[in-house]
Amino acid sequence: MNADLGLEVELAHRIQSGDQHAELVLVERFARPVRLILLKRTSDPQLASDLAQDTFVIVINALRQGKLHSAKALPAFIRQTAINLSIEHFRKEKRYVRQDDEIIQLQAPHVDHKAEQVDRQHARTLLEAALEQLAQPRDREILHRFYLLDEEKPQICDALELSTAHFDRVLYRAKQRMRELLRDNLELKSLLFGGLSDG
Amino acid sequence: MADERLNSDWVDDYIRGRLSEAEQTAFEEQLMDDPSLQDELEVALAVRSTLQGVDAQDEAATGAGAMPDNRKDGFAPTGRWAPYAMAASVVLAVVSVTLLWRESVRTDELRRQVAALEAPVTGVLSVPVDIMRSAGGRTPDVILVKPESGLVVFDIEVAPRFRSLQDLVLSLRSEDGSEVFSSKVTADRHGRVTIALRSDQLPVGLNELHMTHPGLEGHDARLIEVRDQ
Structure with missing residues (x-):
């Protein structure tokens, strides 16, 4: 656990210094748990994957700008960012529902039947x-x-x-x-x- | 082996929503740095998804569930819209959404049920009300712009603790506290209840959808803001 903590602190510092390889390492290390958490919350693999990508964009930008107060909190920060994105997604999605002349299909983009x-x-x-x-x-x-x-x-x-x-x-x-x-x-x-x- | 069993139970509690918020946080924080827990979660999610996927296919093949008689008998509209509610409000037993496919079967079933009403319905607005996305407090969970005419169908996800119970009491209350309707309902096999109301039954403003059971303490509530066009 100490070794992991050291790695996370190091990653945070390296990303803040502009190390792009460190960004890749960060994604490789945390992509899977983030996607699993999002999959559990969304039950939609594609949505979970999209939100996971957004999560890492936000996290990496925050690290680059030195916005993370404690590098030790990096996993918790990543997790919370993912959860916030999923909550925001569903707030937007469910917020407005309008009538059409036909029955509205539930979450149905046009598909080739x-x-x-x-x-x-x-x-x-x-x-x-x-x-x-x-x-x-x-x-x-x-x-x-x-x-x-x-x-x-x-x-x-x-x-x-x-x-x-x-x-x-x-x-x-x-x-x-x-x-x-x-x-x-x-x-x-x-x-x-x-x-x-x-x- | 004991650790494996503990992780397996913990994972099942997590995906089935049995953990408190603090426990869920602890689980996810552990997950971030624990590959064996990630493996366990992936497997459990896969089992559940496979079951859901096959279930959805079965429902698609046979058509959505028909309206059970006990629900019709249990309907007890109240409030000033009661006479209209009895004519047009119907509890629809529509199967739930699935991981993979959900649109066309439910839509067809909704059309069939609406046609059976023999009411002058020009359209149907379907409003999903999910429990897991609620913002809480006085922030509306759903905002809908009600149609000038037609039906509004609320597709409600029932809280896990209520799902296996018969005769839940589902009611809708307007902002001034008056009851728009009240009905006894039972969740379908996917833990959902569907209620259809005529558009003119829905009061504008912040309405509360309220679910309770006489044998259980507490209730589930969702805020639905209704706006005029």
Whole structure:
């Protein structure tokens, strides 16, 4: 941890001195956690990626101008900048809603519907294949209730008459399997994370 | 192994919104410098996204959910607009948005439901009301310019603690405190409730959308500023 702190202080000083390589190092070091935080908040890989870019533009400019009071606070500053941008994005997005003559489509830019159908079919194939590998059908019910319906573990165990050990095993196995899928299936990773993939 | 389990539980609590604000901050600060925690989070987000994506595809294939009878029975309009509210206000069970696709299925379902009203509706204004983006205080969460006529549909994200409960009480109160409508609702499988009101039912000014449950303390509230054209 001390070594990390030293690196962050050093990065901040180097960026303030105009070291562009230090800027790249900063982005490489913090891009992934920033994108994950934004992905969790937005559920939109493309939006998360855009906001992450904006985050680093703001952070780097602030460092260049020596605006960071304490270099030790650099990770917290980066994190807070990302969060503020996501809040601001949703404030702007939701703020004004006007009527049109037709039903307003929810967050729908114009798309090529044929291409969208093909993409959708392909994505469906990828996702279904991934889900089949994650868990057996009964176990998928557990995952669905936990992650999508937001039910608690005791509630799920009661409803499905299973032990907490079984529940834990299902989650553990699904995550292990997903780990392997993300490693081996770049197309799936790209579908789920868009431009956020590391490496 | 124990550390792995702790991280895994911590990550699940984080993505499911179970952490307090302070706990969330602590998690994210740890995340900034912890590659193993980043790995764990990435995997959990991927599992959730896969489930969401397949779920969305299933909904797209079968069409959005139809209006459940229990919600219709539970509707209890109040306030001075009540007679109009009964004619035109309908609780629509529309499936929620997804990670990947959401537009055309919900729009089609909205059209179908609006057509079923057999009311002279010239258009539908859809207003998403999400809980996670609220600015709090007296700052409006949503500002909408109400149409001269037609329906205004509020697509409301229900707070996690209310999602599995039946018969939530959802009401809209105008700036002077009077109740525009009140209804018993239950969140759909994606944790959302949709309410449609006629445009002329909506009072101009700062309205409060209020959700509570008789068995739970506290309430969820969102401020909706309505402006004239």
